[in-house]
Every structure is written in structure tokens, then in C-alpha cells.
Amino acid sequence: MDRELKRSFIASCKPDEPVGPQDPRHYDFDTPSLRLRGEPWRERLSAVIDFAAEPTAQLVTGLRGSGKTTELRQLERDLTERGYRVVMADAGQWLSNERPLTTEDLMLALVLALFPDGKPEDVGGWVDEYAKQAWRFLNSKVELQGGIAAVKASLTTDETLFQRVAKQLRDLDGLREDIHELLASAAKGSRDQGQELVIILDGAEKRATGDLDASARREEFHNHWFASFILQARDLKPPVHTIYTVPPFMVRRASELTANFGVELQFLPMVRLYERDGVLNLPGVEAMVEALHRRVAAKHFADPAIPRWLVSRCGGYFRDLLRFLTEMTYRVGEAPRFTREHAEQAVAHVQQNYLQALVLEDKQLLRQLHPSRKFPDDEASQVRMDSLLQGFKMFRYHNGGPWYDAHPLSWAELGFADDLPDWSRFEGTG
Template identity: 25%
Template sequence: MALSDREYRKAFYQALNIQQGRSMSEEDEYERFYVPIYASPNGPAGPDLVAEIINAIDFTTGGSVQLLSGYRGAGKTTELMRLRRKLDPERYVPVYWDVEDYFNTELPIDEGTFLVGLAAGFVDNCEDAGLPQDKLRERLWDFLGRMNVNMEASAGPISAGWGQDGAIHTQVGVGPVALGLRATLRDDESFRAQVRKALESNRAVFRKEIHQFFTDVVADLPGERTPVFIVDSIDHYRGRADTFDQVRESVESLFSVYADELALPGMHVVYTVPIHANPPGWRGQRWPVLNVKVRERDGSDCAEGIELLREVLSRRAPERNLERLLGDQVDRVIRDSGGLFRDLFRLVAGLLLKEGALPVDVVEIESAENRERSNLDVGLSEEHLEILVDVQRTKYLRVPRERSALAWELQARGAMMCYRNGTVNWYGVHPLLEPLVADMNEQS
């Protein structure tokens, strides 16, 4: 029986919003929806970074550290999930951790707390990888004890410290790490102060102990497989308008000052970072995930990029019937997104929530465009717009040093986009902001 318009809208909407009440496994989601947008090395999405990351892992003896950078909504997490699938299961065991489950990404990163979070995040997520969580949890409390850090967790009292007999004495309350340390890392300032003191009082000892923890963890793992620790959502650290600079600087400081601590012994680590983060002196590989190119530098359509995103949407549309919703306006909506999956899905989801017959008419599309344009415009200052005017004119990002933070903020907000163009990337204004930028250009 054919779907009614409402049933079609509902099914399509749910396919665009899998994370809001996941109704299928990650495996099923991948099989049903994934489009190989990186199949062509010189295509509109660029080379296959996952293949290159795996090569870097395979070619490195011992362990490696790599950064995956990109715009929020460009598909980094999807590619990290693909990385988990493509790793050789006979040689590697992937462990995925989302830092946003532990930290407030509107606040600057506290380096010591983040390093403790690495240990807790690995332990909390190792069970999904079939690793011995209980024994690793004991290792975690031993580590905290050696650092003279005590905590009172919501799951029960947990404390560790040196006894008079020179041994470590640990008390652990009932419940998994996630119910205690996760809340403590996020909300307990006294705990963070203890960790900060431990790091600042003797950084060498702190580094030795955190590395000893991971060395012991690797030794506890069954078999001969090497862990690949995937640390996601550091790119979500952007702060609010008044804290953006502090947050950005804290991310760069973490990967510059504490690069040695972040290289965990006996395992490979992949960290996601914001596209605008550029840690001075970072020596490892850094892989950029950019938006899919839907337009050329001269403003004309990039037909290949538009076709890729049409396929992405079609995979999610009931019966792959995208035209039932958008009629002959599919390309227009794809152009509106600028090539960002997040913006594309949000635009289409907004249209699905409207009432009326299908396909939606142009007035409804204009209404959705205006809403998204307003969201992008919120908080933009005159200085922001001046930078966008220059980017629109030159297709380059060149700003005085005193305005560099404003330019980084524009990238974090998605108001400015970077496209691959052969050997040299070029910058553009988000398509929905172009009318505002054009108006300001005329006024100036």
C-alpha cells in the first residue's frame, strides 16, 4: 500500500534524524544510508581520508597520533564510524569515545581533566569492543590513587590514595565509571582542582602515571590486537561569542603543550579538532574533512557534488522518491546547504514538518531558507560581515592578525566554507548568507 503524504513525511524525517531516538543499529544504518562520497580521489569531497588514516596506522610501529579536523556537520563522525568498520579486526580493536558525554564544550578545555577523561572514556567504552571493563576500571582507580586524587561520585563513594604502609588503598562504590567519574569530570570543580594541582605540581610524574595506566591497559587486553582509540567531538569546542577565543586557544594549547601526553603508549589515537584549530608545532598528521563542493569558484554548479548529495538524500527518502517532497527544486535545496550534511538535513527536515500537499512549493522553500539564513545571521557583527565581503570578492581568507579570531569564529559557525579546487582550496560565503553579504558590499 502506498504511503500517505504524512506517512512519507514521517518516514523521511526519521531517516534524517537517526540520532534522535536511534531505531536501527549502526551496522544497519551504514548499510542502508552510506554513500561513498570519497570514491574519487579528485572528486568534490576530496580523497578517501579513512583509507589514508588506516595506512598511517598500518605503517606506524607501536602507536600513532592523528588529528581529523573539519567543519561541524561535514560528516566527520560518519567517517570515524567507517574507520571502525574498515580496520582489520585481526590486528586492531577500535574504541570510540565522544568527549561531549563528559565535558561542557562551551568552556575552555582543562588539560589535566581532559587527560583523566581519556582514561575514563577508554574504560567506559571498551566493553563495546569486547574488552575486560572491570579490570580496566580497577586500573583507573589505581591511577587516581597514585595521583592522590579523591572523589565522591554519584554512584557511591570512590577514593584512592597512598596508605601509611606504602600501598594504594582504593574504595569503589557500586556502578560503572560512567555513573561516577563522568559526572565528576563535568560538574565537580573540587575534583578538577585536584587534578589540576597534580598536573601543575609535577607534570613529568603526571605524564608518567597516565602513560603507565595505558601501558597497563594494553597489557591487560586479550590477544595480540592493538587498540585504536577514536576520540570524537573535540571539534564541538567553540564556546559562546564571549568565550570563543578562550576555548579555541585552550584546544590549540592542549595539542601543542601536551602533545607528548596525548600520544598514548601501545595504541593508535585519532582526535577530532575544529577546522580553525591550528596547534603550533603539531608534528603529526592532520586530515581535513571539508564540505562537499556543490559550486565552482566562478559560482557555477559543481554537478558531481550536487549529484552525490542527491544520492545521500535519496537513500533516506521513502522509496528513494526525493522528488515527491521537493519536485524540481532538489538542486536548489542542495545548493542552499553549501555542501554541509548538517545544513542539508536541517533544511529538508524543516520542509518535511510543513503542512500542505506535496511537493512543497517555492514559497515554503523560501520560508525554510529565510529561517536558516536568520539562524546563520544571529550574532554576526559588522566586522564579521566585512570579512565575508572580502572572502566573497577574493575567494581567499586573508585577514589582519587582529581579526583572525573573527575569521575562525565564522568558520566555526558555518558562515564561511572551504572547498577543494584541485591543488588549492578556495573559500566562499555560505550560500544562504550571500544576499546579506551582497547588500553590505553594495552599501560600502
């Protein structure tokens, strides 16, 4: 296999790269003929906005790499085609990993999401007027250096400055009213031009989670997330349609979020490759294979069983499938096509990374989980859910209701090697 072909595979199979709905690599697992992730995620978000008589605020989550950004970009396109003005911003660029999240962080992120890049006068209309109002508001509360055009760039490139501004805002009285009034003005300006405004704050769930801290410190980070959307929910429900991405550990207190924030937490599940009873779901397998072939054509595999065997090991987590292909590309050498041996070596390599992180407590819980696909409801296990989801040791699926399973790469280690389909299961396919 020549160098340029390998380079094209590496470029096409970047595990951390979201793809938009216009990208030829994009594959929709939620078409009416498939429904491989249960009730379509983005359809529900869109319906809540479209049927509402007043502004809505919604919460979405899912494991990192499960396709949240891709789905939100699809939602952005769908809403735009229906006449909405959608602003999608990466809130992760403003939040810090060094301290717990605050409600003021997210409120300031909402303000910056609508603030234009560059010179506001180049945009014109309500955006220009909003930028002037936002500048006056921020500069009256917190003295900023530079002119109006430098506000967003400064707060984006200087994390310390963002934190300082958020902290100073936190000490002010009437902050919620001021920011809500500011956002209401933007919503009215957009509406007067014939477009209802929607803000999507993506990327926040990747920050301020305390993943690398000790358990007590990590729980502090988690509790700040819960406090923002449970205790201070009113602050994060501005008079404009808003969608927030939140960390997957928040599913642990989904009922409280529903009661206090007023909407259900929408969890983007994995693609369903296995039914809840463990039977292989062939439509799911074939859909994943087709999605893979949009990046690496079928002709580059020595036989059609190879991509299907790879899919059966990824658990519906497309990012792992891309990891398999990346590792195979490094191992293929001068061979003209990918072989079963390359596939086995690549899967073993990725599997080892998972097994190294699988501690005794995880194994005990997952051994109980895998046969039933039901997560234990005792308090100790619920706390453990955070690390299992965050560490991709456990996946969530929707098929007649939510259910969980251990990552297939751990099944053999847990004593369920026979549950994995072997090569013979996929021979004669394609």
C-alpha cells in the first residue's frame, strides 16, 4: 500500500474530528428506515423548539466521540432550512479545566456566543446593535482593555481574563436580569428580521469535569455542574431558545434535572449493534460498515468479513472503529490490502488500552451488568457509573428504553468471550 493512500486514510479517519452534514463522510444513523439510536435525538430537540410558544432551554449529552457535534450541526442545518437563525458556539474554548464550573461561566458564554468575530459594523443589523449593547454592559461591569472589536478575541484567547470577568460578574447583583435583557434584545432583533433565534452551546461538557482529580475533588467539579442546572436553573433559561451540552455523568441525576430544569436530559446513545438480548443487530452492523466505507473503500479490504468483524468489536462507538482503521494503516506495510491479521492486531492494540484501565471494581460491576444490560440502582454503583461512562468502559443504548452494556473489548476479560461473534459469523457477507 503506497504512502499517499495511507496518508489519505489517516486524514479521513481522525477519531476526534466531527463531520458536518455536508461532508461526504457523514452518515445518518437516525433515518426513519434505521432508527439505530432509538428516538431520533435531533428530531426531539427540533420539535421542542418548533412547537413552543415561548423560548426553550434544553440539555443534551453523550459520550465524547459519540457524534454530538455532528448531530448538532445537522440540527443547525434542519432549523436553518425551516427559517430559524441558529448560532452554534464552542463553549469549551472559554471554560477552564482548572476550577469547577460556575453558572456565570455559562451566562458569559451565552453573551459571547452572539458576539460577532471581528468588527461588529461589518455584520450590521441587529448583530451590530447587540455587540454595542454587550460591550456597554461588560465594560460598565468589568473594565476591559481594547475596543469593541477586541472583546470576543480577548476573552477567547485569554482563559485567565475570561475567568476574571466571570468572577467579577458573579459578585454583581441583578446579573441574571441584565444578561437575560441583553439576550432578549438580540432575540427580538432577529425576530424582527423574520428569524427566531436559537443558541447552541456545544463543547462545554468537555471542560471542568475534574476527570484527572482524586474522587473527592472530582465530586466537587461534578456538583458544580449539577448546581448550575438544578439549583440555579432559572439563570440558564434566558428568553431565547438555548441548547446546552452537558457531561454524561449528569444522567445519574436525570430525574432532578427534569424536575428543576423543566426538560428531559437527552442522551445520544451508541449505534445499536447488538439487541438487548445479545443478538447481533445486522442492520446496525451494515450501517456502520457503510459509514466506514465512506472513509475507506471496500476494495482496500482483503475480504468483506473484515470491516464487519471490526464493527462487531467497537460496540457502536464509531470513534473506536476509526481507531482500528488508523492502527491498521500503521501496520499494513507493503501489503496491498488490509487483512484479517491486520484487523486482529489493531483490535488487540486498542483493547489493551481499555483493559489497562479496567480496575477490579469495574470488572465486578460489569460482570453483573453484561448479562442483564441493566445498571444496578444501588448508590455505590450509581456513583461508579460516572467513571464507567467517562472512561468508555460502558455504553448506553436506546431500544425500547435506555439500557447499558460493557464495551465488547472487555467481554473476554469479564468471562464472556463466547458472546463475541467470530470470523465465521461474517463469512459470505458483503
